[in-house]
Amino acid sequence: MKEVIEEALGLMEKGEPCVLATVIHTKGSTPQKAGAKLLIRKDGSCAGTLGGGCVEGEIWSVAKQLLSTQGDPLYRKYDLNEAFTARDGLVCGGTMFFFIDPLASTGNFQSFATEIVRAYRGEMPAALATVVNSPTGRPKLGSKLLIREDGTVQGSFDNRKLELETIAIGKILAIHGGSRHFKTADDTEIFLEGFTSPPTLILIGGGHVNQAVSKLASLLGFRMYVIDDRVEFADKERFPEAETLVISDYSRGLENVSVNSNTYIVVATRGHRYDDLALAAAIRTQARYIGLLGSRRKTIEIYKNLLKEKVPPERLRGVYAPIGLNIGAITPEELAVSIMAEIIMVRNGGDGMSMKMNTANLDTLMKHEDPDQAL
Structure with missing residues (x-):
């Protein structure tokens, strides 16, 4: 992920357009989890991965269209059902949610990316919060808030209550890393990621x-x-x-x-x-x-x-x-x-236990053709 952010920053510093696609939320079995990223350059080349396969191809196509039309950010949901995954030979069956962000269109990403790269290098840890779904249009889709470990903030959602809730989560992620996705009462969705130096x-x-x-x-x-x-x-x-x-x-x-x-x-x-x-x-x-x-x-x-x-x-x-x-x-x-x-x-945050399938799972699998019933 560090390399993807560094590449995005380098492109923006040269004035070259790019689109950053991020997995913001998943349900069930998926090839990648929240935080996975794919950076698509204007020439169609990429950095990072969303897990490969048809989903990544679909996201790439959407990103290329955004680059050609200078479109706004998009929120996308993909159900990895049998018909969809069969083309790749994947065995997933989950659901993936993406935010596809033309970085030049969403404000201060270059300055945010500069701080994120510094955080990776051992300077002030930070978290970046992004409005990834906004049914009401307020706050604006793609709005960003950078939350530093010391509690200082850059950016705005134009919604103080939402900002305070986001800042509280962001300060924790800035210290410990990781990501968090949450939804408000009006279905606004926020995705946060923590960026810190290696442990x-x-x-x-x-x-x-x-x-x-x-x-x-x-x-x-x-x-x-x-x-x-x-x-x-x-x-x-x-x-x-x-x-x-x-x-x-x-x-x-x-x-x-x-x-x-x-x-x-x-x-x-x-x-x-x-x-x-x-x-x-x-x-x-x-x-x-x-x-x-x-x-x-x-x-x-x-x-x-x-x-x-x-x-x-x-x-x-x-x-x-x-x-x-x-x-x-x-x-x-x-x-x-x-x-x-x-x-x-x-x-x-693991539990240290073996992930071996237990006998009950195996017995269920032997009785049913559908493997999902054994989970």
């Missing part, structure tokens, strides 16, 4: 497990910071993926990095005493996730020590300890998978 993972302790975590987290798009009190362990050769290496006492290392609600911390030092120091420092931050490597017995001992030091119990309740999902991990690499799976679960 930051702080690894406290330069041992083998955190080495494996660093490699995997890098593949998952996390920015990496490593803290250790030993020069030879906070080392670029051990952690080539790390953006920053901090050589510091564990009780003070976090003072050298920025920690916010898009930060995740893994405590895995070389012993209980150091874990005490690191965890005590970590729970004073606003990190979204704090995990402690070790057994239940070790966790209990560390908690006892921290409670003696008057650490509030509610702070400890938020710690993921022992760290990771229970997948029977043994090796550092397996532990890294367990740890990163838990972090992804927290970040994306």
